Amino acid sequence: MANKTIQLEIKRQANPDAPAVWERFELEWRPGMNVTSAMMDIAANPVTADGKPTTPITYDSSCLEEICGSCAMRINGKARMACSALIDNLEQPIKLEPLSKFPLVRDLQVDRSVLFENLKVVKAWVPIDGTYDLGSGPRQYPQEQEIRYPLSNCISCTCCMEVCPQFNEGTGFVGAATIAQVKLFNMHPTGKVLMEERLRALAGDGGIQECGYAQNCVEACPKSIPLTDAISDVGRDVMMQQVKDLLRS
Amino acid sequence: MAASPRIIVVGGGLAGLSAVIKIAEAGGTTDLFSIVPVKRSHSVCAQGGINAAKNLKGEGDTTWQHFDDSIYGGDFLANQTPVKAMCEAAPGIIDLLDRMGVPFNRTPEGLLDFRRFGGTLYNRTAFAGATTGQQLLYALDEQVRRSEAEGKVKKYEGWEFLSAIIDGKGVCRGIVAMDLRTMEVRAFAADAVILATGGIGAIFGKSTNSVVCTGSAQSAVFQQGAYYANGEFIQVHPTCIPGEDKLRLMSESARGEGGRVWVPKKAGDKRPGREIPEGERWYFLEEWYPKYGNLVPRDVATRAIYKVIYELGLGIDGQPMVYLDLTHIDRATLDRKLGGILEIYEKFVGVDPHVEPMKIFPGMHYTMGGLWVDNDQMTNVPGLLASGECEYQYHGANRLGANSLVSCIHGGFVSGIVAMKYAGSAGAQEGDGGAAQEVARQVELNKKLINNQGGENPFKLWRELGEVMTQHASVIRYNKGLKLADEKVVELLERYKKVNLSDKSQWANTSFAFARQLYNMMELSRTITLGAILRDESRGAHYKPDFPERNDEKFLKTTKASFTGAPDGPKFEYEVVDTQYIKPRPRKY
Numbered sequence A: 001m002a003n004k005t006i007q008l009e010i011k012r013q014a015n016p017d018a019p020a021v022w023e024r025f026e027l028e029w030r031p032g033m034n035v036t037s038a039m040m041d042i043a044a045n046p047v048t049a050d051g052k053p054t055t056p057i058t059y060d061s062s063c064l065e066e067i068c069g070s071c072a073m074r075i076n077g078k079a080r081m082a083c084s085a086l087i088d089n090l091e092q093p094i095k096l097e098p099l100s101k102f103p104l105v106r107d108l109q110v111d112r113s114v115l116f117e118n119l120k121v122v123k124a125w126v127p128i129d130g131t132y133d134l135g136s137g138p139r140q141y142p143q144e145q146e147i148r149y150p151l152s153n154c155i156s157c158t159c160c161m162e163v164c165p166q167f168n169e170g171t172g173f174v175g176a177a178t179i180a181q182v183k184l185f186n187m188h189p190t191g192k193v194l195m196e197e198r199l200r201a202l203a204g205d206g207g208i209q210e211c212g213y214a215q216n217c218v219e220a221c222p223k224s225i226p227l228t229d230a231i232s233d234v235g236r237d238v239m240m241q242q243v244k245d246l247l248r249s
Numbered sequence B: 001m002a003a004s005p006r007i008i009v010v011g012g013g014l015a016g017l018s019a020v021i022k023i024a025e026a027g028g029t030t031d032l033f034s035i036v037p038v039k040r041s042h043s044v045c046a047q048g049g050i051n052a053a054k055n056l057k058g059e060g061d062t063t064w065q066h067f068d069d070s071i072y073g074g075d076f077l078a079n080q081t082p083v084k085a086m087c088e089a090a091p092g093i094i095d096l097l098d099r100m101g102v103p104f105n106r107t108p109e110g111l112l113d114f115r116r117f118g119g120t121l122y123n124r125t126a127f128a129g130a131t132t133g134q135q136l137l138y139a140l141d142e143q144v145r146r147s148e149a150e151g152k153v154k155k156y157e158g159w160e161f162l163s164a165i166i167d168g169k170g171v172c173r174g175i176v177a178m179d180l181r182t183m184e185v186r187a188f189a190a191d192a193v194i195l196a197t198g199g200i201g202a203i204f205g206k207s208t209n210s211v212v213c214t215g216s217a218q219s220a221v222f223q224q225g226a227y228y229a230n231g232e233f234i235q236v237h238p239t240c241i242p243g244e245d246k247l248r249l250m251s252e253s254a255r256g257e258g259g260r261v262w263v264p265k266k267a268g269d270k271r272p273g274r275e276i277p278e279g280e281r282w283y284f285l286e287e288w289y290p291k292y293g294n295l296v297p298r299d300v301a302t303r304a305i306y307k308v309i310y311e312l313g314l315g316i317d318g319q320p321m322v323y324l325d326l327t328h329i330d331r332a333t334l335d336r337k338l339g340g341i342l343e344i345y346e347k348f349v350g351v352d353p354h355v356e357p358m359k360i361f362p363g364m365h366y367t368m369g370g371l372w373v374d375n376d377q378m379t380n381v382p383g384l385l386a387s388g389e390c391e392y393q394y395h396g397a398n399r400l401g402a403n404s405l406v407s408c409i410h411g412g413f414v415s416g417i418v419a420m421k422y423a424g425s426a427g428a429q430e431g432d433g434g435a436a437q438e439v440a441r442q443v444e445l446n447k448k449l450i451n452n453q454g455g456e457n458p459f460k461l462w463r464e465l466g467e468v469m470t471q472h473a474s475v476i477r478y479n480k481g482l483k484l485a486d487e488k489v490v491e492l493l494e495r496y497k498k499v500n501l502s503d504k505s506q507w508a509n510t511s512f513a514f515a516r517q518l519y520n521m522m523e524l525s526r527t528i529t530l531g532a533i534l535r536d537e538s539r540g541a542h543y544k545p546d547f548p549e550r551n552d553e554k555f556l557k558t559t560k561a562s563f564t565g566a567p568d569g570p571k572f573e574y575e576v577v578d579t580q581y582i583k584p585r586p587r588k589y
Helices: A035-044 A113-121 A142-151 A176-187 A191-201 A216-220 A227-248 B014-025 B063-073 B080-099 B132-149 B216-223 B284-288 B298-311 B331-349 B404-422 B435-451 B458-472 B479-496 B510-534
Strands: A005-012 A021-028 A072-075 A078-081 A094-097 A104-106 B006-010 B029-034 B114-116 B123-126 B153-157 B159-166 B172-179 B185-189 B192-195 B234-241 B260-264 B322-325 B358-367 B384-386 B557-562 B571-576
Touching: A021 A035, A035 A094, A035 B458, A078 A216, A113 A176, A113 B132, A142 A176, A176 A191, A176 A227, A191 A227, A216 A227, B006 B014, B006 B172, B006 B404, B014 B029, B014 B132, B014 B404, B029 B159, B063 B080, B080 B404, B132 B153, B132 B404, B159 B185, B159 B216, B159 B435, B159 B510, B172 B192, B172 B435, B185 B435, B192 B216, B192 B404, B216 B510, B234 B298, B234 B331, B260 B284, B260 B298, B284 B298, B298 B322, B298 B358, B331 B358, B384 B404, B435 B510, B458 B479, B458 B510, B479 B510, B510 B557, B510 B571
Parallel strands: A005 A094, B006 B029, B006 B192, B029 B153, B192 B384
Antiparallel strands: A005 A021, A072 A078, A072 A094, B114 B123, B159 B172, B172 B185, B234 B358, B260 B322, B322 B358, B557 B571
């Protein structure tokens, strides 16, 4: 009997200007396979199911344990991490496509630097005085840590942005990941000194008002971050800030 | 006024980002190079915590005790002066990270919580759930983003380091790097260069490391004349989840929080772990090491697991696996302190570790060896510094758990400060400092690779490299096997000449970049195999059954390898170890 095999269909595009083509692959099945190991197999033997020589797939990956945030792609139409997508749990043929909301680089690789730019805009950091020894940090209770820690688990995979109907060129919406980081830093005893600046950055076009509460983000998040809670909390703070600014002007 | 120093940092993990922060604070400008966006660097994978003798548990812990544990844990191979400095700096580093906003776990009173790790009897490890590396990396990444917004840092993410630019006097003047999208090769000048390029896991094929941890950068400068020290010391972590694409780490913190390692007493017992009664389980670490129990250092735990599986034939159901059991700990505690890693196990194995004991096996995890540096993190090439896992300084023959994060940050800080002081001291360079020549050399290498003809696939060669290194150069070593491994590497280097890339394009060509890394992996692997052959003793992670004892008379020495280009491999010499504070004593846990 022939060995058990798996089928993949991968959307390929040699560069941003090249036409997209689908390639079909048939690989030997092994227990515990995931999408990244399948792509490693293709790299070691780059031949399509029709026996046509091709090239290894270009895709981002690094840690392979769903913590670096690199390997987000669309797998059977769903935005998720390739490393934690186990082959045995997927319907075949497994369809792999790049994320659709970001500039394509090649094959399954896209440019997600917009998220890192957004984090600059909202000043997602604690403005410390310096790195010299200034003694211990502010006291924080476990109850606060237990709210901050999940928000700080965001791996910048951008799945929440990919699935958001409002995240597009038309709105310029920053997306859920950035809003959750605003909550994280506004909660920190030192980080909150920049709270007003962060809230103002989220007011107006492309800001938090663009959110349509579709709630796709929280479902897609591989780290189960309470994104919709963060959006409502920050949304309220942004509104309060706008009122304050209005009264002050 | 002279322009502010311009420093290049290669690598955006904890060590690299720490260096950048110190450079920015001292008024310098940094060009930061990284293969991946820095927030995705491998430091993100560190789980259990970071050591510092803060003594917040009333145990009388001291930085001296941390120093002693680290030196003893490293089997006295580490130079003591830098390790002492690191342990003394550690409490201040924790405070700084806390001020940066790292969501460390807290005590009810709002203070930092600490847990126990391997190789110590003290609760010395600060932690943020079981994703401490991620949280630390993000905190530093945020500070660097702040500096970037202020114009003090320019990031080159998606660029790969190819080589150092070294002038006629042997001084490092910059780097040559390649844009991984356009494949453009360019020279970048700098007043000093800091390599912080991490580990070398890919040399062993499957490891706990990220796929970007190839050691390619350190190998490149090794081939340009930098010494590589203690290459033969490779840490195999006792508890990993074996996988198709990698070995996923199951943090030592699982044992720090009370996890117990056991096997069924009866060989080939078919019952699921949770159905095996207490009396029929053998907690071999607790029995063999009553003082440290499950928290013996990693090399000791790994060898014990090997013995149970391969010598006593007691692996679970005859398989190369043992149980790591957390099921006796309540769910809420597990979720609060170990959530991240239990989620990894559940996602990748499909079994809930709250109710089923985990099945684990040792896996290649860390290199204690690395670029040789002096106490100021400077390599033997003036102007070229190294910090983090890519250098050899802090861990001797075996690293203690939760010491890597502190060594990365401390070493990174030192390198940033030293680079700023060094800047300008080498005097003005002549002409372009050798930049054009080095670019030409790299472009030539690229041209040759892309036009190469033959029948070899680089990914297949890599698999063969990983298999032979794992078989002969990891936990248990015999000179015969090491020799076989080295011969295999020589064969692979020969076959590499026939590498034929299926992708010859010049846009985001990942197999092309990989093939370049592969060559460097192979050259570097010889420091491991040949260094191990020469060291006829057992010390820390380096274990030879034919030479089971530590031999201080002959081998209390740092191995220094230098590249020769000759077929018989690097040249080896030995350097005296600084043992001025703690006299070497037998290591018995």
